[in-house]
Amino acid sequence: MLRAKRTHGVKAPMMRHRSGPRDRGLKGGSRTSENIFEQYLSDKSVFLDREILSPAYLPERLLHREDQIQQIASILAPALKGHKPSNLLFLGKTGTGKTVAARFVGQQLTDFRVGGDSDRLEFIYINCQMIDTHYGILYELSKRFFTSEEVGTGIAPPPTGWSMDRVYQTLISRMRDSGKVVIVVLDEIDKFVGKSGDDALYTLIKMNEAEIARPNEGASAARVSLIGISNNLKFAEMLDPRVKSRLSDEKLVFAPYEAQELYDILMQRAKLAFVPAAMPDSVIRLCAAIEAHERGDARRAIDLLRVAGEVADRDREKQVTDAHIQRARARIELDCVVEAIKTLPTQSKLVLLDVILNAEVGNERLTTGEVYNTYKDLCRKVGMSALTQRRIGDLISELDMLGILNAQVRSYGRGGRTKEISASVPLLDSKRTLLADELLQPLRDYRPKKQSTLD
DNA sequence: CCTCCACCGGAACGTGAGGAGT
DNA sequence: ACTCCTCACGTTCCGGTGGAGG
Helix, strand or coil: CCCCCCCCCCCCCCCCCCCCHHHHHHHHCCCCCCCCCHHHHHCCCCECCHHHHCCCCCCCCCCCCHHHHHHHHHHHHHHHHCCCCCCEEEEECCCCCHHHHHHHHHHHHHHCCCCCHHHHEEEEEEECCCCCCHHHHHHHHHHHHCCHHHECCCCECCCCCCCHHHHHHHHHHHHHHHCCEEEEEEECHHHHHHHHHHHHHHHHHHHHCCCCCCCCCCCCCCEEEEEEEECCCCHHHHCCHHHHHHHCCEEEEECCCCHHHHHHHHHHHHHHHECCCCCCHHHHHHHHHHHHHHCCCHHHHHHHHHHHHHHHHHCCCCCCCHHHHHHHHHHHHHHHHHHHHHCCCHHHHHHHHHHHHHHHCCCCCEEHHHHHHHHHHHHHHHCCCCCCHHHHHHHHHHHHHCCCEEEEEEECHHHCEEEEEEECCCHHHHHHHHHCCHHHHHHCCCCCCCCCCCC
């Protein structure tokens, strides 16, 4: 069966490092005029293998998660004998190793071949941030149980078009016929429940018990066990009791990494990723200390290490220094903001620009009504029809959740109850990013009126 | 203590795109 | 051509609501 390597959660990298052989094929060409890329190839990089620092990389040993791995293994072991393991729930903040632990165990399970028994097991990883609908998940599962030829012939579910019930029944019946134990990892399961409700989750859990009218008796049920992963520590409490009791048969909590643990993890990666001596011990310590202080998030720590390496490369230095780490931090932060703003829908961009332009003329804190007034003006200038205030309120809340705006509900007594809104991103960089959008070009020189100040 | 402002935010519903099967 | 489904994005309606001022 097709086992595509998925690289979920990998934000489109800004650059792909796939230079190599083809470039070298040009060597017979002009010798005297230098190609502008020459220097980048001939230059020594601090990296040996950058992939080691990518989120998709799975290390051979998972440091400081040995206990959890053991526990998971003992719970999932029955699957190798054809029994359905208990459902599992992994809880812990981002970058605490939940996903990597699940993938690690999955890898080990699939690699464990005793007498060809591995064919009796199907390990499926789904990131609910990307696939968060009930149909989407069933479809994703079905891709493992049907060949691509069967799609379109009425045998296998298409990406959309069938009734939920039909997909469900078709999938279960195929799962059962395959005789496999199916382990499904639902990463960021809270996204799925948030979007589709816990009813949808309940039907997934109930796949084992689903009865299908079948003439020949003795047919066993589908054996599906779920591994839910959530950043939200209170996730289980949010669930319907019947779902909660079944999903959290076993609950594993992943604590944030301590500085020493982060250091070990970074060290493990750095040894493989960097040229010897390019990444000094002290820099790794600093990196671990910074991240342990902030959130104990291993993914961010690894990211920081990688970006610091890139900064050093750009400076043509042979060794990464503390200064590179600091610059990498600043860059990561700005990159996040710029990226977030770029991908905003036009209406949200308009709202953000609204707040920024106001801030520039001294209206640093605005009410929803004031934002809406300017917004209507901006719409007129760019020739778009304005949304209702209700909708704009929602957009403001969304921007607040993204950390781009700061919006707090406040009451001014007789002055009414409204949100107090301010920008929480660097004004200049953000404005530049926004004005790069063609639609917003006409607002280049727009200046809002001074609003009656709050307080 | 009561009023009343300027919204907040939940709920229900509408629309139109997109994709499938019959 | 028609049915059936999801999904994103909006609108309309309307019952709250915190707290300064009367």
